[in-house]
Amino acid sequence: xxxxxxxxxxxxxxxxxxxxxxxxxxxxxxxxxxxxxxxxxxxxxxxxxxxxxxxxxxxxxxxxxxxxxxxxxxxxxxxxxxxxxxxxxxxxxxxxxxxxxxxxxxxxxxxxxxxxxxxxxxxx
Numbered sequence: 001x002x003x004x005x006x007x008x009x010x011x012x013x014x015x016x017x018x019x020x021x022x023x024x025x026x027x028x029x030x031x032x033x034x035x036x037x038x039x040x041x042x043x044x045x046x047x048x049x050x051x052x053x054x055x056x057x058x059x060x061x062x063x064x065x066x067x068x069x070x071x072x073x074x075x076x077x078x079x080x081x082x083x084x085x086x087x088x089x090x091x092x093x094x095x096x097x098x099x100x101x102x103x104x105x106x107x108x109x110x111x112x113x114x115x116x117x118x119x120x121x122x123x124x
Contacts, residue, residue, distance in 0.1 A: 009118030050104025
């Protein structure tokens, strides 16, 4: 079992930055690839970014490429999502997820564990 707890969400203005954190407990964090997903009201959950077990490989949705950065600190059992140049369309609940695999996937159904989510609201 892995427990995931997100933090760092909030209300910001367009152009601002936020850093989300996801703290993991339970089984060895470094065994899991990690991903960030988001879900806006009335929309399906969508992939945002993923990172491999080692942190050496990262993936991004086209909509956030160049603005968001995913990283991890295995010694702290934490994965981060640095979000810059935020836009109103980035407004959503953001979830972190753990995948018992070496490399992350963009498909939500491949992830084994999920956090409860943290709200990000970007005003125009």
